[in-house]
Amino acid sequence: MKQLKSNTIIFCSLITTLIFLHSCITKEKKNISQNQIFDQTNNWIVLNKIDAKKEGSTYSWNFNVKHPSEYVLQMVSSGEISEENNSAKVQIDKQEFEESLSKNYVINSNDIVSEFKSKIQFINTGKQNISITTDANFKTVRIIPHYKKPIGSGNYHQEWLSMHNSDEKQKALKRFKEAKLGMFIHWGLYSEIGGIWKGTKINHSPYPGPKVAEWLMYAFKIPREEYKELAKTFNPDKSFAQNVAKLAKDVGMKYMVITSKHHDGFALFDSKSSEFDIADATPYKADIIKELYDACLKEGIDFGVYYSHGNDWMDGADGNYANVKKVNDSLGIYTHPTGKNLWDPSKNTHKEYLHNKAYPQVKELLNLLPELHLIWFDGTGFITEEQAFQFYKLVYDTNPNVVVNRRVGYAFGDYLDAGDNKIPSASEKLEKYWETCGTTNNSWGYKSYDKDWKSPKELLYYFVDILSKGGNYLLNIGPDGKGNVPETSAQNLREMGKWIHQNADAVYGTSRWKTPNEGQEETLLDGTGHRAAKGFERKFTSKDFWFTTKENKVYAISLTNTEGDILIKSLKKGEGDIEQVKLLGNGKILKWNQNKNGLKTTVIGLPKNALGYVIEVTLKNN
Structure with missing residues (x-):
C-alpha cells in the first residue's frame, strides 16, 4: 500500500512537471511569434x-x-x-x-x-x-x-477583437453611430499665425507638403526652439470653451473632437509628461481641454480628443524615418518623409518619445476626462503594428467605454474614416462603420486669408449624402489664436443647424436604407485639395432624393424648396405598404398615391429660405 502511494505521488509529480513544461514552451512560442520582426x-x-x-x-x-x-x-x-x-x-x-x-x-x-x-x-x-x-x-x-494602408501580421487580431466586441465598447459604438454629426476643432499655437510665417503665406512656402495652416511648422521647417516662442503669446479668451460648446449645440452636433496635441507636439492640456503645454508654456496657465470637456458635458455633448501619436515634431525625433528607410531601401520601396521632422529632429529616439511622452499623455487624458467618449488618433506614419496595438490596448485597459478611430494604426480602430474631406461611393463595401471628417473652408487650422467658405447648402449636401450612405460627419472649425470662430463659418453652420433641428427625426439614430439616393449621379468629395481646386457647382432638382430609415419609417430628403407635385420613384408599389406620409418640421399629413411609378404627393407651405425638406413615410411593417 505504501509503495502504491509512493508511485502515485511520483506519477502525479511527473504529470505536473510535463504540464508545466508544455505551458512554458507554448507561452515561449507565443512570445517568440509575437516578438519576431514582421516581414x-x-x-x-x-x-x-x-x-x-x-x-x-x-x-x-x-x-x-x-x-x-x-x-x-x-x-x-x-x-x-x-x-x-x-x-x-x-x-x-x-x-x-x-x-x-x-x-x-x-x-x-x-x-x-x-x-x-x-x-x-x-x-x-x-x-x-x-x-x-x-x-x-x-x-x-x-x-x-500602399504605405498608408499597411497590413499587419495578425498576431494581435484575436486580442483586439475581444476588446472591440466587449459590451462596453459596443455600447459606446452604438451611441457614436446614432450621433451622426460632430464638431472637429483644429486649434493650437499655429492658430495665432493664421497660415502666414514672416510675411509668407503657407501656400507659397518653398518646401513640399500639405499647405493647411496646422502644418505651419513643417511647411516652413521652423526650428523647434524658434517654434516654441509662439507659446509665449498664446493667450486665448476665457470664453472659448463655452462659446464653441454652445455653437456645437446650436448646430445639432452630438459630439466634439479637439486637437489635444497636433503634430507640432504642443498640448492643450496640463501634461505631466511635457512642459510644452498650455499650462506651463503660455500665459493662459490653465487646462483648456478640461474646460471644454466640462462645457460639453453641461450642453449634453459627448467629448473626444484628437491626439497625434505618430508625428511629434517637437519631441518625436525623426518619426522612426531612418529605421524604416534602411529596410525599405533594401526592398526597393520609397520611404515617404511627409510628416517627419528631418530638418531639426529631437535627439531622443522615436521609441523613447513613445514611452516618455505619447503613451503617458494618452493615459493622462483618459484619467483627466473620465467620461471621454472618443480618441481620434492621427499621424500613424511609421508606427509599428505592436505600437499601434499598445495604443488601442492602453485606451481599453484604462477606459473600455472610449471609441478609437482607424488612424490608431493597422486594423485596430473601432471604426473607419473615409479620409480628409472624402466621401465614399454608395457602391463601396466597408467592413466597419465609418466617418468623414470635413472642413468649412479649405484648411483645418485657422488660415486668415482662406475665405472660400462652403455655403450652408453645400455643407448640408455633404451631410445628407453621408447620412444616406450610413456614416457620420465630423465637421471642422478653425478658431483664431484668441479662440474666435470665423464669423462666416459660424453663421453657415448655424444656418445648416436650423434644417437639422427641424428634421432631427431623419438624422439621429437613422441608418442606410436599401436605396441611398435617386436622381442625379452622386458628386464624390475626394479630398481637401479636390474641393479647393474645383469648387462646388452642383444644382439640385425636385427629382433628387436621399434616403434614411429608422424602425418602420423611411425619410426622403430633398435639397430644394420647390413646392408642388413630387414623385419618389424608389417608393413605388411593391417597395413597402404605406400607412402615412408626412412633411417633417410642420407635421402636416399629406395626401398620397402609390403606384408602379412611385410615391406621388404634393408639397406646399415651404419657407422661401428653406434649405430643403423631408418627407416621412411610415410603412405598415418593417
Missing part, C-alpha cells in the same frame, strides 16, 4: 515573367488576394530601361491605366524598380487577374500594399 514582404504579390501567359507583348497572371486594401504596382527590370520601350498598359480588376516606366530606385546592385503612379484597390479577397502589355524587358511584377 512585410509576406503580403506582397510577386509575379515572375517566366510564369506569365504570353500573347504577343501582353503578359497575364492569375493570383490570389488575401487582404482587401490599396496597393501599388511595380516592375523590376535588369539593367537600364530603354527610352523606346518604356511604357506599360495595365488591366486589373476592372481597372485600366497606361504609364511610362521610370527608374525609381535600384536594388540588388543593378535591378531597376519602376513604380506606377496609379493605385490598385482590391475590394474583395480571392482570385484576380492582371495583364500587362509592354515591350520593356522586365523580370518580375510586384503588387505591394
Whole structure:
C-alpha cells in the first residue's frame, strides 16, 4: 500500500512537471511569434515573367488576394530601361491605366524598380487577374500594399477583437453611430499665425507638403526652439470653451473632437509628461481641454480628443524615418518623409518619445476626462503594428467605454474614416462603420486669408449624402489664436443647424436604407485639395432624393424648396405598404398615391429660405 502511494505521488509529480513544461514552451512560442520582426514582404504579390501567359507583348497572371486594401504596382527590370520601350498598359480588376516606366530606385546592385503612379484597390479577397502589355524587358511584377494602408501580421487580431466586441465598447459604438454629426476643432499655437510665417503665406512656402495652416511648422521647417516662442503669446479668451460648446449645440452636433496635441507636439492640456503645454508654456496657465470637456458635458455633448501619436515634431525625433528607410531601401520601396521632422529632429529616439511622452499623455487624458467618449488618433506614419496595438490596448485597459478611430494604426480602430474631406461611393463595401471628417473652408487650422467658405447648402449636401450612405460627419472649425470662430463659418453652420433641428427625426439614430439616393449621379468629395481646386457647382432638382430609415419609417430628403407635385420613384408599389406620409418640421399629413411609378404627393407651405425638406413615410411593417 505504501509503495502504491509512493508511485502515485511520483506519477502525479511527473504529470505536473510535463504540464508545466508544455505551458512554458507554448507561452515561449507565443512570445517568440509575437516578438519576431514582421516581414512585410509576406503580403506582397510577386509575379515572375517566366510564369506569365504570353500573347504577343501582353503578359497575364492569375493570383490570389488575401487582404482587401490599396496597393501599388511595380516592375523590376535588369539593367537600364530603354527610352523606346518604356511604357506599360495595365488591366486589373476592372481597372485600366497606361504609364511610362521610370527608374525609381535600384536594388540588388543593378535591378531597376519602376513604380506606377496609379493605385490598385482590391475590394474583395480571392482570385484576380492582371495583364500587362509592354515591350520593356522586365523580370518580375510586384503588387505591394500602399504605405498608408499597411497590413499587419495578425498576431494581435484575436486580442483586439475581444476588446472591440466587449459590451462596453459596443455600447459606446452604438451611441457614436446614432450621433451622426460632430464638431472637429483644429486649434493650437499655429492658430495665432493664421497660415502666414514672416510675411509668407503657407501656400507659397518653398518646401513640399500639405499647405493647411496646422502644418505651419513643417511647411516652413521652423526650428523647434524658434517654434516654441509662439507659446509665449498664446493667450486665448476665457470664453472659448463655452462659446464653441454652445455653437456645437446650436448646430445639432452630438459630439466634439479637439486637437489635444497636433503634430507640432504642443498640448492643450496640463501634461505631466511635457512642459510644452498650455499650462506651463503660455500665459493662459490653465487646462483648456478640461474646460471644454466640462462645457460639453453641461450642453449634453459627448467629448473626444484628437491626439497625434505618430508625428511629434517637437519631441518625436525623426518619426522612426531612418529605421524604416534602411529596410525599405533594401526592398526597393520609397520611404515617404511627409510628416517627419528631418530638418531639426529631437535627439531622443522615436521609441523613447513613445514611452516618455505619447503613451503617458494618452493615459493622462483618459484619467483627466473620465467620461471621454472618443480618441481620434492621427499621424500613424511609421508606427509599428505592436505600437499601434499598445495604443488601442492602453485606451481599453484604462477606459473600455472610449471609441478609437482607424488612424490608431493597422486594423485596430473601432471604426473607419473615409479620409480628409472624402466621401465614399454608395457602391463601396466597408467592413466597419465609418466617418468623414470635413472642413468649412479649405484648411483645418485657422488660415486668415482662406475665405472660400462652403455655403450652408453645400455643407448640408455633404451631410445628407453621408447620412444616406450610413456614416457620420465630423465637421471642422478653425478658431483664431484668441479662440474666435470665423464669423462666416459660424453663421453657415448655424444656418445648416436650423434644417437639422427641424428634421432631427431623419438624422439621429437613422441608418442606410436599401436605396441611398435617386436622381442625379452622386458628386464624390475626394479630398481637401479636390474641393479647393474645383469648387462646388452642383444644382439640385425636385427629382433628387436621399434616403434614411429608422424602425418602420423611411425619410426622403430633398435639397430644394420647390413646392408642388413630387414623385419618389424608389417608393413605388411593391417597395413597402404605406400607412402615412408626412412633411417633417410642420407635421402636416399629406395626401398620397402609390403606384408602379412611385410615391406621388404634393408639397406646399415651404419657407422661401428653406434649405430643403423631408418627407416621412411610415410603412405598415418593417
